[in-house]
Amino acid sequence: MGKIVFSRNLNNNWDIWIYEFNSGKLEQVTSTVEDEVNPVWLEEGKIAYLRNGDIYIKDKQEIRITDTGKYRYLTFDYDNNRLLYSYYHEDESCNIGYYDLETKQEGILFELEGQQIHPSIANNRLYFTQAYTVKGEIRQEVYNYSSNKGIRPVVVDEDYYFYRPAISAKRKSLLFGSNSGLYISNSRGKKIKKLNLHRDYIEYPAWGSGDYIIFTTFAENKLSLAIYNLSSEKMEILDIAGDCREADWQ
Numbered sequence: 001m002g003k004i005v006f007s008r009n010l011n012n013n014w015d016i017w018i019y020e021f022n023s024g025k026l027e028q029v030t031s032t033v034e035d036e037v038n039p040v041w042l043e044e045g046k047i048a049y050l051r052n053g054d055i056y057i058k059d060k061q062e063i064r065i066t067d068t069g070k071y072r073y074l075t076f077d078y079d080n081n082r083l084l085y086s087y088y089h090e091d092e093s094c095n096i097g098y099y100d101l102e103t104k105q106e107g108i109l110f111e112l113e114g115q116q117i118h119p120s121i122a123n124n125r126l127y128f129t130q131a132y133t134v135k136g137e138i139r140q141e142v143y144n145y146s147s148n149k150g151i152r153p154v155v156v157d158e159d160y161y162f163y164r165p166a167i168s169a170k171r172k173s174l175l176f177g178s179n180s181g182l183y184i185s186n187s188r189g190k191k192i193k194k195l196n197l198h199r200d201y202i203e204y205p206a207w208g209s210g211d212y213i214i215f216t217t218f219a220e221n222k223l224s225l226a227i228y229n230l231s232s233e234k235m236e237i238l239d240i241a242g243d244c245r246e247a248d249w250q
Contacts, residue, residue: 001209002250005029005039005047006225009243016049016058019240026240029058040076040083041250042101048083050074055083055099065099066106077121078169084109084119084126096128096145110145122169125187127154129163142176142189154189168207175205175213182215184230196233199226208249216245 001021008017014035018027029047030036036056039049046059053069056062065083072094073086080100087097087108096116099106114132121127126145130153131138140163142155155162155176162183166175172187182202185192201218208214211230216223223243228235238244 001212004208004214004225004247004249005041006247007037007039007049007245008240009223010241016047017244019238030062038072038074038246040074040248042076043078043081045250048074048076053088055085071097073117073119075119075121079121079124084121086115086117086119096126110151112151116143118164120166122167123172125167127165127167127174129165142174144189155183155185155192164203164205166205166207166213171207175207177202177205195228195230197226197228197235204246206248212249214247214249216247 003018003020005018007014014037015031016029016036016039018029034051036049036051039047042048046057048055048057050071053071054067055065055071057065070088071085072088075084077084081102083099085097086094088094094115095111096109096119097106098109114130116128116130118129119126128143129140130143131140140161141153142162142165143151144154145151160178160180162176162178164177174185174187176183182195182197182205183192184195199217203216205213205215212227214225214227217226219237223245225238225244225247226235
């Protein structure tokens with residue numbers, strides 16, 4: 001089943017850890033007094049993560065990539081070997097940005113009003129949460145961006161908010177959260193199905209190996225990682241001490 005990298009809080013400090021499914025082995029990646037969050041796998045087993053709003057990469061040694069503290073919601077674009085993220089401006093608006101790991105160049109993919117958060121990309125199709133305010137109420141919807149078709153809404157409903165899309169390259173399926181649960185659809189936001197998870201709190205959904213997905217939920221009075229098999233519809237809470245969240249599956 002491979003392994004995951006995730007954020008783990010022991011003694012009121014978030015660090016990056018790796019968990020191997022076959023052996024149950026836990027490996028600590030960072031051990032600073034600051035919080036490291038939002039880890040993602042890169043090529044060749046490297047790991048990128050955020051510390052104080054900046055991007056770091058850990059291989060044999062740690063390398064700091066940025067120094068402005070304005071980066072959130074990190075993900076990796078395998079097709080183009082670049083990191084994607086939300087880049088926050090002084091007015092708290094944010095756009096989807098990129099950092100090219102080969103050229104060391106960074107920039108903004110497109111400019112749109114409001115906040116574009118939670119990027120997820122596969123096969124050059126980017127999905128993100130579009131957050132904006134209508135009559136004092138915050139709205140969240142799932143949008144899609146591609147260089148040839150531009151920006152379009154994928155999952156929109158006036159009675160619900162939708163967030164944290166996760167696209168699968170192999171299955172061409174989309175996971176996304178809602179105030180009513182976790183859903184799966186095709187890549188166009190059609191054939192929507194609610195997953196029978198029976199959980200009140202679901203965050204950070206991500207695709208795993210085969211038919212598995214992983215997400216963060218609240219279990220035994222703490223944040224825990226749960227894996228769910230889409231075929232058998234069975235769920236398992238991983239037995240890892242401390243608060244755990246934001247898993248990325250290799």
